[in-house]
Amino acid sequence: MKRLQNVWKDKVAVLSLSIITVTTVAGIFAPFVAPNDPEEVHMELRFASASWEYLLGNDHLGRCVLSRLIYGIRPSMLWVFVALLLSVSIGSIVGFLAGYFRGKTDAFLMRVCDVILSFPGYVMTLAIIGILGVGFESLIIAFVLMKWAWFARIIRSSVMQYAESDYVKFAKAIGASNMAIMIRHIVPVALPDIAVISSSSFGSMILQISGFSFLGLGIQAPEAEWGMMLNEARDVMFSRPEFMLAPGLTIVIVVSAINYLSDALQVALDPKLMTSKHKQQGLEAASAVKLEGKGVA
Amino acid sequence: MGSYITKRLLLSIPLVLIISFVTFAFIHLSPLDPAEVVLHSQGIPQITDELLAQTRAKLGMDQPFLTRYLNWVVSCLQLDFGDSYITGKPVWSMLGPAFLHTVKLTLVSTFSIVLLSIALGVACAWKAGKWVDKSVRGVSFFLTSMPSYWLAALLIWYFSVKLDLLPTSGMESYKSYILPVAVITISYAGIYFRIIRSAMLSNMNEDYVLYARACGLPEKKITIHILRNSLQVAISVFCMAIPIILGSTVVVENIFAWPGLGTLSVKSILSRDFPIIQAYVLVLAVVFILFNTVSDIINVALNPKLRDGL
Numbered sequence: 127m128k129r130l131q132n133v134w135k136d137k138v139a140v141l142s143l144s145i146i147t148v149t150t151v152a153g154i155f156a157p158f159v160a161p162n163d164p165e166e167v168h169m170e171l172r173f174a175s176a177s178w179e180y181l182l183g184n185d186h187l188g189r190c191v192l193s194r195l196i197y198g199i200r201p202s203m204l205w206v207f208v209a210l211l212l213s214v215s216i217g218s219i220v221g222f223l224a225g226y227f228r229g230k231t232d233a234f235l236m237r238v239c240d241v242i243l244s245f246p247g248y249v250m251t252l253a254i255i256g257i258l259g260v261g262f263e264s265l266i267i268a269f270v271l272m273k274w275a276w277f278a279r280i281i282r283s284s285v286m287q288y289a290e291s292d293y294v295k296f297a298k299a300i301g302a303s304n305m306a307i308m309i310r311h312i313v314p315v316a317l318p319d320i321a322v323i324s325s326s327s328f329g330s331m332i333l334q335i336s337g338f339s340f341l342g343l344g345i346q347a348p349e350a351e352w353g354m355m356l357n358e359a360r361d362v363m364f365s366r367p368e369f370m371l372a373p374g375l376t377i378v379i380v381v382s383a384i385n386y387l388s389d390a391l392q393v394a395l396d397p398k399l400m401t402s403k404h405k406q407q408g409l410e411a412a413s414a415v416k417l418e419g420k421g422v423a
Numbered sequence: 424m425g426s427y428i429t430k431r432l433l434l435s436i437p438l439v440l441i442i443s444f445v446t447f448a449f450i451h452l453s454p455l456d457p458a459e460v461v462l463h464s465q466g467i468p469q470i471t472d473e474l475l476a477q478t479r480a481k482l483g484m485d486q487p488f489l490t491r492y493l494n495w496v497v498s499c500l501q502l503d504f505g506d507s508y509i510t511g512k513p514v515w516s517m518l519g520p521a522f523l524h525t526v527k528l529t530l531v532s533t534f535s536i537v538l539l540s541i542a543l544g545v546a547c548a549w550k551a552g553k554w555v556d557k558s559v560r561g562v563s564f565f566l567t568s569m570p571s572y573w574l575a576a577l578l579i580w581y582f583s584v585k586l587d588l589l590p591t592s593g594m595e596s597y598k599s600y601i602l603p604v605a606v607i608t609i610s611y612a613g614i615y616f617r618i619i620r621s622a623m624l625s626n627m628n629e630d631y632v633l634y635a636r637a638c639g640l641p642e643k644k645i646t647i648h649i650l651r652n653s654l655q656v657a658i659s660v661f662c663m664a665i666p667i668i669l670g671s672t673v674v675v676e677n678i679f680a681w682p683g684l685g686t687l688s689v690k691s692i693l694s695r696d697f698p699i700i701q702a703y704v705l706v707l708a709v710v711f712i713l714f715n716t717v718s719d720i721i722n723v724a725l726n727p728k729l730r731d732g733l
Contacts, residue, residue: 240438241438241441241442244438244442244708244711244712244715245442245708245711246666246667246669246670246707246708246711247670248670248671248673249670249688249703249704249707249708249711250704250708252673252688252689252692252700252703252704253446253449253700253703253704254449255692256688256691256692256695256697256700257449257450257452257700259695260692260693329568333568333570333571336570337570337571337572337674340570340572340674341673341674341677341689342689342693343689343692343693353570353572356570356572356573356576359576360576360678363576363579363580363584364580364584367580367584370573370576370577370580374570374573374576374577377569377570377573378565378568378569378570378573381568381569381570382564382565382568385564385567385568386564
């Protein structure tokens, strides 16, 4: 992984990586990191400002804002990552099958993807939540169902390009099995592509999922989630606007870190981006990725 | 060209059919019995089996699935999407006006996105690598990492509460447009201006620019040539932007209490008003396909190389 060394030279990228690591660890070990119980109500401490016991103050029910932020990492970031992982895995399997075997398999799988992609993603997510009922599980399921086709599309074209290379033809000629060729010769080269695609959708997925929770369509009270915390802060926006700050800034910092790291990763893993003519195309592809992943307006 | 358009239009018909079927079938996958939802929403305290059967018959649920589907498609074609479970009013009487409001918001936003991203894209490409370019890209990077609902809340707090200049919500005058349009523009222009910037930059390296320069054409005229070629890319991108924005104004509409599709759809999801959800998905999906088709056709009209693709 010599190419990844360039990422280390970029100070901002290292900072981003540390932010992401610290957040992830804090989320996994939330019960040990959080100073208080996130759901414990103290009506006498409503809207209390920061104190040594409650570093970021207390919300409208007197709950510890910092602890809620830390517990919120789980749904807002870790579960989103699980959703991303699931849709990328489904997308990879479909993309590999279609891109490697081509022919009828490819045609059929790509038509299925076409149909899914021709649905407006945001609207369909709403529809799936409407049918399954409001809740965080429905939200995650809806995201996986709507996203995999798009990953499959891109992974397919990446696999296709490697499947036609000479060394794969050679491996076929000496009688290697399809499975062996895929695992030995295609997965290692396609993996960087997959990493870039998925990391660039991670940030926008966090934004989207917290957006749904903000609308009240995701996680339900009393559990803590960043979008949900902003939703609660909205009710007191006119009297206590400062409650919008903590969860909002948390999202901005985490998503910026993820987006920056994904851009750095893309440059590191795809040296072609650095040469002048490909650079433009690469940038365009990157923005197309963001565009597709976006959807929260 | 004519044959391409016909083929492309014909291709979208099965897609519309599939989507109508999926939309219809979806609702029946729901674990809830529609008859129960209706009775609950009418506030009937005791739901007997008899009453359930009656309601099912009224909703036409006792007929076979395919018959119901065909009936539904035929009535949808006449803009009759049934009645809302909750209010009992025809769905179209609620969806129609909401759709118009969302379209208004979308068109105004798209217009401002196009203006802003072309201006920024051209400026950044012109000064590529200079501080203008760097700072615009830096700010846009930051803005794309910001949740739009948070941005909206901050803007409401500053402009409506603190300065008391603009309305916080609703759709009364032209002033109500400013904040929602600003939020949508800020969230999307950051993406679109990059596309224009990179299109401009790649055109600048083309041979025709070198040739024009070698011929001694003034820089102004060369810029116009570059711009024209770069906007070709932009047109198809912006065509696709309209349906994307149309489908994703949900969050903004909810914050600003805009009486559009987003507000209506979230409300009906929370109250499980299936006919409205169904009609909402169907209408937007059809609009989405329509725009996809149109933008494909425009693309091909602009770039004949793509014509063999189909």
